[in-house]
Amino acid sequence: MDLLQNLSHLRKVLDDFLSRVVQVEEDNLAVVQRIDKLEEIVFGKKKEYWQISERFSSLKKWLTEDGIRLMQGKLERKQVERIVFCIERIKDFQPKVRDKKKGELIEKVLRSSNSFVRESTRKAGLEYSPLGLIESAETQIREGFLQEPAPDEDLKQEFEKTLDYERQMLKLFYKPKDHLLSILDCQLGTLEARPTFQDELFSAALIYFLKQKNYKMSPYVERFKKITAKMEKSKAL
Numbered sequence: 176m177d178l179l180q181n182l183s184h185l186r187k188v189l190d191d192f193l194s195r196v197v198q199v200e201e202d203n204l205a206v207v208q209r210i211d212k213l214e215e216i217v218f219g220k221k222k223e224y225w226q227i228s229e230r231f232s233s234l235k236k237w238l239t240e241d242g243i244r245l246m247q248g249k250l251e252r253k254q255v256e257r258i259v260f261c262i263e264r265i266k267d268f269q270p271k272v273r274d275k276k277k278g279e280l281i282e283k284v285l286r287s288s289n290s291f292v293r294e295s296t297r298k299a300g301l302e303y304s305p306l307g308l309i310e311s312a313e314t315q316i317r318e319g320f321l322q323e324p325a326p327d328e329d330l331k332q333e334f335e336k337t338l339d340y341e342r343q344m345l346k347l348f349y350k351p352k353d354h355l356l357s358i359l360d361c362q363l364g365t366l367e368a369r370p371t372f373q374d375e376l377f378s379a380a381l382i383y384f385l386k387q388k389n390y391k392m393s394p395y396v397e398r399f400k401k402i403t404a405k406m407e408k409s410k411a412l
Contacts, residue, residue: 206248209241210257217261227268228277234265235284242291246298255299262288266350286364289348294369340373341380355385363398370406 216233219225224233250258265288269281349358359381366374378399386392 206245206250206254209237209245210254210261212241213237213258213261217265227271228274228281230265230268231272231277231281231284234288235280238284238287238291246291246294250295250299252299252301255295255301258295259292262292263347282361283364286361286368289361290365290369292348293371337373337376341377344377355381356390359385359395363395363402367402367405370402370409375403375406 213234215221216224216230216237219230224230245258266285269278269285272278272281344362345358349361359378362374362378362381366378382392382395382399385395
């Protein structure tokens, strides 16, 4: 290979490298801009978001557009923290909306928001605990901070983790005054939108507990059966 060929090859390698650098910078900037937009919506930083109901409508659109694009890439811990803070903050505005129709929209948006937070934290190798974001057990095992549990401990630890998930959901994603029926309704909506084993167990536990307290649970039981049947059918495909 002569000098000109070497120079041509070197130029190509350099161009490829610079292109990748530029793409990474553009992707990082896009992530920052999308999270900045979320903060603008939640905190009403622009006139178009001053009305509380408009913030929830805009959040719905953000989740289906910017949120989906964020999930296609890799999020850093600080970026996830900003997202979680915004979602937690906007929940404080829910009681201020008195209109019933708008209230139904807000419930749906908050369910989608909760699902988005759980998915984004999971993808970043984090879990949302009462102390804030922490590295998930899977991440700590992979990085050598924890050892893989022995086989005979797996089920017990998995069950304990499920109970912790339910406690954290009640403390972090729902308000103290929320009735368990409302929480169950939200959980069933979340389970239907994005099925997970943890949400399935949480919903089942709520149904059983409320049934023991003599609440009329037939509609919820039927809804739960339809959702789980659909889940089983999806697994079989």
